[in-house]
Amino acid sequence: MENPRVKINSVKNLSDNWYKLDKVDFDYQTKNGNWQNQQRECYDRGNGAAILLYNPLKKTVILTKQFRMPSYLNEHANGMMIEVCAGLLDADDPLTCIIKEAEEETGYKISNPKKILEIYSTPGAVTEKLFYFIAEYADNMKISEGGGLEEESEEIEVIEIAFNKALEMVYTGEICDAKTIILLQYAKIHNLV
Ligand SMILES: Nc1nc2c(ncn2[C@@H]2O[C@H](COP(=O)(O)OP(=O)(O)O[C@H]3O[C@H](CO)[C@@H](O)[C@H](O)[C@@H]3O)[C@@H](O)[C@H]2O)c(=O)[nH]1
Numbered sequence: 001m002e003n004p005r006v007k008i009n010s011v012k013n014l015s016d017n018w019y020k021l022d023k024v025d026f027d028y029q030t031k032n033g034n035w036q037n038q039q040r041e042c043y044d045r046g047n048g049a050a051i052l053l054y055n056p057l058k059k060t061v062i063l064t065k066q067f068r069m070p071s072y073l074n075e076h077a078n079g080m081m082i083e084v085c086a087g088l089l090d091a092d093d094p095l096t097c098i099i100k101e102a103e104e105e106t107g108y109k110i111s112n113p114k115k116i117l118e119i120y121s122t123p124g125a126v127t128e129k130l131f132y133f134i135a136e137y138a139d140n141m142k143i144s145e146g147g148g149l150e151e152e153s154e155e156i157e158v159i160e161i162a163f164n165k166a167l168e169m170v171y172t173g174e175i176c177d178a179k180t181i182i183l184l185q186y187a188k189i190h191n192l193v
C-alpha cells in the first residue's frame with residue numbers, strides 16, 4: 001500500500017459488530033499539487049470467492065437462490081437473489097474457500113477450480129476483493145444436498161439450469177447479481193458451455 005499522494009491521518013471505527021465500518025480521514029494530493037482533506041467510510045467484510053459450476057455436455061450451470069436483505073431493502077422485488085455459489089474467505093485462502101463453499105452450498109465436490117479474475121466489487125465503499133473461479137461439474141460429483149450451513153442460518157436453494165436460459169435471465173433482470181453476470185458472460189465469451 002504505497003501512494004505518495006495519500007496521507008492517512010486517522011481511522012475511526014464506527015461499527016464493529018458482525019463486520020467492521022471505519023471512517024478514514026486522509027489528505028489527498030490533487031492533480032494541481034494541492035492537498036485536500038477527505039473522509040471516506042469503508043466497510044470491511046474481508047475478501048470472498050465465487051465460482052461458476054458448468055457442465056459442457058449438458059450445457060447447464062449450477063446457481064443458488066437465497067434471501068438477501070440488503071437487496072430487499074433496495075427495491076429487489078422479494079430479496080430472493082439468484083447467484084453463483086460464493087462465500088467469504090474467513091481464514092482460508094481463496095482456493096480452499098471455494099472448494100469448501102461449493103460443497104456446503106451446492107453439494108458438489110469439485111476438483112481443480114481455475115481462478116480467472118480478482119475483482120473489487122464496490123471499490124468506493126467496500127474493501128472486499130472477490131476471487132472468481134470456474135469449474136466443470138458432473139452428476140457423479142454431487143455428494144450431498146448442499147443448501148448451506150444451518151448454524152449460519154443459510155437456506156440456499158440449488159438450481160441446475162440451461163446455460164442459455166441463465167443468460168436470458170440476465171437480460172430479463174431475473175439475474176441481477178454482478179458476480180453472477182460476470183461469470184456467465186465469461187463463460188459465453190470463452191465458449192465454455
Ligand atoms: N448474524 C449475522 N450473520 C451474518 C451477518 N452477515 C453475514 N452473516 C452470516 O455469514 C454468512 C456468510 O455466508 P457466506 O456464504 O460465507 O458469504 P455470502 O454471504 O454468500 O457472501 C458472498 O456473496 C456476497 C454477496 O455477493 C459477497 O459480498 C461475498 O464476498 C461472498 O462472495 C451468512 O450466510 C450469514 O449466516 C450479519 O450481519 N449478522
Ligand SMILES: [Mg+2]
Nearest residue numbers: 085086087105
Ligand atoms: Mg454464500
